[in-house]
Amino acid sequence: MEIYLDNAATTKPCRESLNAVTECMTRNYGNPSSLHSAGLRAQLVIDNVRKIIAKALTADPAGIYFTSGATESNNLAILGAAASYGKRRPKIITTTVEHASVRNSVKYLEEQGYEIVRIAPDSNGVINHEDIINAADDRTCLVSMMLVNNETGYILPVRRAFYGIKKRFPDCITHCDAVQGFMKIPVKASELNADLISLSAHKIYGGKGAGALYIKKNVRLKNLVFGGSQEKGMRPGTENVPMIAGFGEAVRVLSGSIQKRYDAISRLKSMFCERISKNDGIIINSGDECLPYIINISVPGIRSEIMLHFLEEKEIYVSSGSACSKGAKSGVLSEFRLSDELSDSALRISLSHETTVQELRILAEAIENGMQKLQRKSG
Ligand code: PMP
Numbered sequence: 001m002e003i004y005l006d007n008a009a010t011t012k013p014c015r016e017s018l019n020a021v022t023e024c025m026t027r028n029y030g031n032p033s034s035l036h037s038a039g040l041r042a043q044l045v046i047d048n049v050r051k052i053i054a055k056a057l058t059a060d061p062a063g064i065y066f067t068s069g070a071t072e073s074n075n076l077a078i079l080g081a082a083a084s085y086g087k088r089r090p091k092i093i094t095t096t097v098e099h100a101s102v103r104n105s106v107k108y109l110e111e112q113g114y115e116i117v118r119i120a121p122d123s124n125g126v127i128n129h130e131d132i133i134n135a136a137d138d139r140t141c142l143v144s145m146m147l148v149n150n151e152t153g154y155i156l157p158v159r160r161a162f163y164g165i166k167k168r169f170p171d172c173i174t175h176c177d178a179v180q181g182f183m184k185i186p187v188k189a190s191e192l193n194a195d196l197i198s199l200s201a202h203k204i205y206g207g208k209g210a211g212a213l214y215i216k217k218n219v220r221l222k223n224l225v226f227g228g229s230q231e232k233g234m235r236p237g238t239e240n241v242p243m244i245a246g247f248g249e250a251v252r253v254l255s256g257s258i259q260k261r262y263d264a265i266s267r268l269k270s271m272f273c274e275r276i277s278k279n280d281g282i283i284i285n286s287g288d289e290c291l292p293y294i295i296n297i298s299v300p301g302i303r304s305e306i307m308l309h310f311l312e313e314k315e316i317y318v319s320s321g322s323a324c325s326k327g328a329k330s331g332v333l334s335e336f337r338l339s340d341e342l343s344d345s346a347l348r349i350s351l352s353h354e355t356t357v358q359e360l361r362i363l364a365e366a367i368e369n370g371m372q373k374l375q376r377k378s379g
Helices: 015-026 037-057 070-088 100-111 129-135 158-168 241-254 258-276 304-313 340-344 357-378
Strands: 064-067 091-095 115-119 140-146 173-177 196-200 211-215 294-298 346-350
Touching: 015 241, 037 064, 037 211, 037 241, 064 070, 070 100, 070 140, 070 173, 070 196, 070 211, 091 100, 091 129, 100 115, 100 140, 115 129, 129 140, 129 158, 140 158, 158 173, 258 294, 258 357, 294 340, 304 346, 304 357, 340 346
Parallel strands: 091 115, 091 140, 140 173, 173 196
Antiparallel strands: 064 211, 196 211, 294 346
C-alpha cells in the first residue's frame, strides 16, 4: 500500500477535478477565443472557474488571471509590478524564506539595479511584521511575502504587514504567494490587504499546469508575455481550459469545509508529533504556529536523503525539503535558525485530507525502524 505524504509538493487530483479535465479534453475542447458555440462553451467554463476562485478569495472575478502555475504568477507579479513603476521606485521588500520563484525573480531585479531588502526570521524563527513595515519607504514599489512557508508550514504575518504597509504607503504594491495556504486557511483578498495573490491548482487536488494571479482593480501591472488578448492581454496564449476546469472543481469541492478539514488535520498532526517525539533526538521543526498540513522534523545523525530512500522502499513518500530544489539545499531551514545538522536531517511530511491515522502510525514506525537500522550503520 502506497502512503503518499508529499502533498506540499503536489497532490493527487480529486475525482471531480479529473472529471472536469476529461470533459474538456473529450467534449468541450473548443478554443475560448473562437466565435462559434464550441468556443463560447469553453469560454463559459473558464469564466465559471473565475467566479469560483474569486468567491473563495472574496474578490471580484474580473481580477482573476489564469497562468500556468504559481511560478509564473509569482514572476508576473514581481517583474510586472516592478516594471509598472519603472526606475522611479527601485526598492522591493521580501523575506528570506520565500519560494525559489520569488527568490529568483527578486534576484533578477537586483541584478538589474533594484535594491532588495530581505527580512529574516528572528532568533525564534518568527518574522516580525514591523520589520517589513519599517523597511519600506516611498521608493518601495513592491512588498512580496508568502502566506505559508512550503518547507515548515510557518504562517507569516502577511495581514499585519500589508495593513501597515498600505496605511503608510497606499501606492506600494503588496503581493502574497498564497500557494500553500489557499483552501487550507481562509484567504480573503481584502482582509490580507493584498493587491496580488498567487495560486496553484496542483497543490489543492487540481492538475499541474494551471494557476492564477489575482490582481486587484486599478493595480497596474506590466505583462511579461506578448501575444493575443487572452486574459485581457495580461497573459496571452490559448488558455489551458482542461486544467483550469479541474482547478475550479478542486476549489469548489474544498469550499465550505476549510475549517472542518483543518481541525481533522490538526488532530492528525498532534497525534503524529506526540508519537514521534517520544524518540530521543527527534526534533519537530513545525511548531503550533505552523499550518498543520506540513510537519517538518529532523532525525539527527541520518541525512534526509538516506531516510527518504529508506521510507521509499516501504512505499512511503515524503520530502527532504522543498520539491523544487530537487534535493539541493534551499537554505530556508537555516533561515529558520536550524543548525546544519538539523537542516541536513530534515524531513517534510505533508498531509492531505485523505491522510489517515493508520498511515501516520505506519510512517512513525518506519522512521523508528530507520533510526535503529541507519544510525547503527552510520555509527
Ligand atoms: N510558491 C510556493 C510557496 C510553492 O510551494 C510552490 C510549489 N512548490 C510554488 C510557489 C510554485 O508553484 P507551481 O508548481 O504551480 O509553479
